[in-house]
Amino acid sequence: MSADTSPDDNTRHAAKMAKKKVARDKIMATKQGDKGLVIVHTGAGKGKSSSGFGMILRCIAHGMPCAVVQFIKGAWDTGERRLIEGHFSDLCQFYAMGEGFTWETQDKARDIAAARAGWEKAKELIRDPAIRMVLLDEINIALRYDYLDIEVVLQFLAAEKPPMTHVVLTGRNAKPELIEFADLVTEMTLVKHPFRSGVKAQAGVEF
Known part of the structure; x- marks a missing residue:
């Protein structure tokens, strides 16, 4: 027995956990069935795309067909793209439709055309009931700049x-209408970032 615990401590802990388990089991008994979710990852903090790709890898591990449409980072040679296209292309379709951030292209018409092409591909993938999850990476940026109409996107999803397809939408500054519509919303909060200390984006961390 640990020096930090006594028989009385263990008894109280066991009783507390038993009570918590009863309450938890009661809550879980009210949860029934599955549903395809609309999931939003937004906020100024790092990890929005990383979390989305984490769910894509879970789908792959479960043998669930899935797909990715990248709206901004299409020109990047990312680790996610290498891994999925190199090893899991039979389960996950990957479409890099973007041409870089808006300040890189400096061509609004080109950005709008790329965003709309990405959305057409996204609609095609989402409509396929065999595909269980579709990640729309950085679509929130295209929506923020009104390259895509938020009402059109929401009407399509609705x-x-x-019913069983999950759609994940990432990118900072998610529109309030999308946040209201979604089933699950996570906001990544920026506390500290090495970029502000002069450290550039690094392979394995940012891409």
Whole structure:
């Protein structure tokens, strides 16, 4: 027995955990069935795309067909893209539709065309009921700049997303309408970032 615990401590702890388990089991008994979710990862902090790709890898591990459409980072040679296209292309379709951040292209018409092409591909993938999850990476940036119409996107998701399909939308500054519509929203909060200390984006961390 640990020097930090006594028989009385263990008894109290066991009783407390038993009570918590009863309460938890009661809550879980009210949860029934599955549902295809609309999931939003937004906020100024790092990890929005990383979290989305984490769920894509979970789908792959479960043998669930999935797909990725990248709206901004299409020109980047990312680790996620290398891994998925090199090893899991049979389960995950990957479409890099973007041409870089808006300050890199400096061509609004080109950015709008790329965003709309990405959305057309996204609609095609979401409509396919065999695909269980579609990650729309950085689509929130395209929505923020109104390269895509938020109402059009929401109407499509409401009317045409199959019941069991999960759709994940990432990027900072998610529109309030999307946050209201979504089933699950996570905001990444920036506390500290090495970029502000002069450290550039690094392979394995940012891409």
